[in-house]
Amino acid sequence: MPVPLSAIATKDAFVAAVGGCYEKSPWVAERAFAQGPFASVTSLAAAMKQTLANATDDEVLSLLRAHPDLAGKAALRGDVTAESAAEQAKAGLGSLTEAELSKLTSLNERYTAKFGFPFILAVRNASKRVIFAALERRMAGDLVEERAEALAQVHKIAWLRLLDSVEGNGKGFLTCHVLDVASGTPAAGMSVTLTRLGDHGDLPSSYAFTTNEDGRLDGPALKGPDFCAGAYEWTFHVGEYFAAKGVATAAQPFLGDVPIRFGIDNPEEHYHVPLLCSPWTFSTYRGS
């Protein structure tokens, strides 16, 4: 369970809570603590990132080297941090075939031989296919590029662990806006549902809305503790909307219920996800 920011005001509590975000390197949290107190997980993460930017090359290298091989011997014998084990399991690395395991081991070894540190990838949202594609691509890079890429992955891993450890400041929220580009007006009266994908324990998982005269919802679709990082899906009832307006469509309309699946990476930010639609097209984007 994530703890509130207010509960990590002492150095000991801070390091206990977030010392594991950077693999086997609590020194990152120890040094970052001085930059607190932090008003947000976002600024806490930035402080730890800055700490690494200020660290020596050797310190960074030792951090990179502290990571276990993906699906490597350490993982096989259970000798990795709990965080690593959970992340690797989620990416399906526990279910590799013999051939895949052997290929991965060999690629890992070649990678480590070339760069001097293991191949690191934030695997929680990665599939096996992505992992192999990334390994092959990054194997071809040069050391300078690859150190930068490995460090970028380390920060991603730390961010995901941090969100599991500390509650956000509750300032983020989710909105949408539906425009009817066939008539050049807001789409009023459209039914919209929002579903949280994946496992989020006791949180509600589905919400129903109707757009107002301006094509928006009356207030945020999600905010506060309900608005956590993860994958979500809107369903916009576009077919119903046009049918109710009397727009002529086919017996089997081209667009009926339109799902829009998207991810929330930072629950302290505003996510605006508009839909532009006619009976024959739709588009979406991260708005502001």
Added chain:
Amino acid sequence: MPVPLSAIATKDAFVAAVGGCYEKSPWVAERAFAQGPFASVTSLAAAMKQTLANATDDEVLSLLRAHPDLAGKAALRGDVTAESAAEQAKAGLGSLTEAELSKLTSLNERYTAKFGFPFILAVRNASKRVIFAALERRMAGDLVEERAEALAQVHKIAWLRLLDSVEGNGKGFLTCHVLDVASGTPAAGMSVTLTRLGDHGDLPSSYAFTTNEDGRLDGPALKGPDFCAGAYEWTFHVGEYFAAKGVATAAQPFLGDVPIRFGIDNPEEHYHVPLLCSPWTFSTYRGS
């Protein structure tokens, strides 16, 4: 089971196969037969539509009046054509609450009193909400408009029944095209799956593809008998594609697997469904 076009070459076989498309009005098929033989379901449907355009006002009115009330007494006592019964069941009209049924009955009566024929709606893809919205909206129309609207619905109903009765000519097919609008290039090597939604008996229901160098599939995703009217869903593995290319994204990417749900109304046509995407936007449309 739909029969092939070749199996309805005699007038008797023709009327047996498609005489029920227009509710209790086999005369439409009888007259349209002379315009055959038909090389496609599309031209067969056009011939029946033209037959009605040439019919007298009284004949059209009697066709409109041949339709049962939605969820009306006839439906309740099982006294409607098998086609009507199945269509009404699919729209959830069997599960109306007492209050909904009473409201629908009352609206139906007012509608019939105003226009002289029952309220007609192609309900197979309609929800209860759409049915009520359409009733309220159309109640406000004038007779000329409403006769035209009712006839349009009758043609939709006939089209759906026709597709259940006769096999298409097999010339339709489905294609897609993925453009990476972040780099201005075709999206090569993207995994794409296609799923058929709803009940289609023994047909395969899921297909997996990878885009080629031009961002297209090598050949149609569906064609021939597999390509039938109904609802479908592509899943474009956009998150994987950008991750494999090394495009920097968030730990929880905004776009991961992108579903595109769409309907095929006429299985004798080409449906082209492109995807334009960056890590932060996507759009689709019916292309050509």
Added chain:
Amino acid sequence: MPVPLSAIATKDAFVAAVGGCYEKSPWVAERAFAQGPFASVTSLAAAMKQTLANATDDEVLSLLRAHPDLAGKAALRGDVTAESAAEQAKAGLGSLTEAELSKLTSLNERYTAKFGFPFILAVRNASKRVIFAALERRMAGDLVEERAEALAQVHKIAWLRLLDSVEGNGKGFLTCHVLDVASGTPAAGMSVTLTRLGDHGDLPSSYAFTTNEDGRLDGPALKGPDFCAGAYEWTFHVGEYFAAKGVATAAQPFLGDVPIRFGIDNPEEHYHVPLLCSPWTFSTYRGS
């Protein structure tokens, strides 16, 4: 020069100002006056439209018949209202070739013979090509459809004349919003210019802006008397924006200065015109 709404508070002033909006039919203004006073040109127009909806069929027919033939004998001998003459000149009807004039005259005659009133089209923004296309298309309609279409054109003509006669209430304004869909963020610091197309006398004709951190301008681009009906063009300096960000592009970028040309029909409304762009795509729409 348009007069302010406050200057048409008496019936005489009202009819003097707007009595010519409906061709040779000041009775429309006379009857509509009672629904005032009007807080906006929009509500004034709605009142005149409603007056016609309440008029008898004969009255509407006489209004339709009051319109001159496009480029007809009356126009040729200068025997049309000043408003009609100016509108026909703007559409290039003064420069028809002999053959075009003869074709138009013949189509006009056939149209009038079929429907009992002359062909009416709001020509101020129409080209010769549109006029001929509309005539051919509408000639094929039936009387009920065509009366509705003719009346719709009459309302458009009246609206344009009304905007020339009476000042709007000054509540409309123009905004934009630029999203960088390559990075999923607002496009901050982009140069934007706005130009008014056509002839607007002494009004300024070009404005320069820079987008703020949210990708918007600090305040409306136009409002008050400067915000009048007509054609406009944004130029978004998209190429410069991406070059300044260090996004790799071609030596001759695909997108440099992006013009977006659009029309303002109702200067009492808010027009929001967003731009979504990457170095390889852009889109716009009427937003809200």
Added chain:
Amino acid sequence: MPVPLSAIATKDAFVAAVGGCYEKSPWVAERAFAQGPFASVTSLAAAMKQTLANATDDEVLSLLRAHPDLAGKAALRGDVTAESAAEQAKAGLGSLTEAELSKLTSLNERYTAKFGFPFILAVRNASKRVIFAALERRMAGDLVEERAEALAQVHKIAWLRLLDSVEGNGKGFLTCHVLDVASGTPAAGMSVTLTRLGDHGDLPSSYAFTTNEDGRLDGPALKGPDFCAGAYEWTFHVGEYFAAKGVATAAQPFLGDVPIRFGIDNPEEHYHVPLLCSPWTFSTYRGS
């Protein structure tokens, strides 16, 4: 005048033609010649680029150092290559104010002091604003990044000079495709014009087309020698198209003539520039 590929078959002719593409460094052309003969300007450019990738660090550094300061003393006293002089003039560097010149000189000096080579930017399509923004941004980079960036600019400069020196292989061409996303069909019968912007001597500068039943032009809009690098503008007559179809729009339509301005960087490639439009939205992208 660019010479044909066939005219540079001997080493002397080759170096005479393209030896100046890399500033004061004919050795790049001399070494690249061995990889010929070249079937395209594209492959010729790739060979020269590869030559630099194979060169020593010192050789690359000497190439970077061979570039004059932008608007520097050498430029002021006319002591730069003709290519540089023309490029700098085109970016408006001849019309810098005293203050701008002084600022640029000072930034150039700081840049050179930091990195050991002058600030290099492909200025032909750059404005003063872009030049200053790029200088400030790149000043903050580290040496490894900045060497890569400088080299990327050198390749852009070489590409533009190469296109001025050698004729392409004539295999590139330009197409478009217009989709009506209000009706889900190709936009047939739309008028389209194409204009070449800037100075292209005796080449024709404007072309008129009409879209066919599939929303495309009958054949390429440009190909062969007419299809050269530079800036172009389509005008799609969207307003006319919808008016001719009888789609109801405002008296002053939101979309009338829609300009789409775009650049051709490589005249040996196919450029496909689609337009998706309704009366209220449009979008474009580089297609394939």
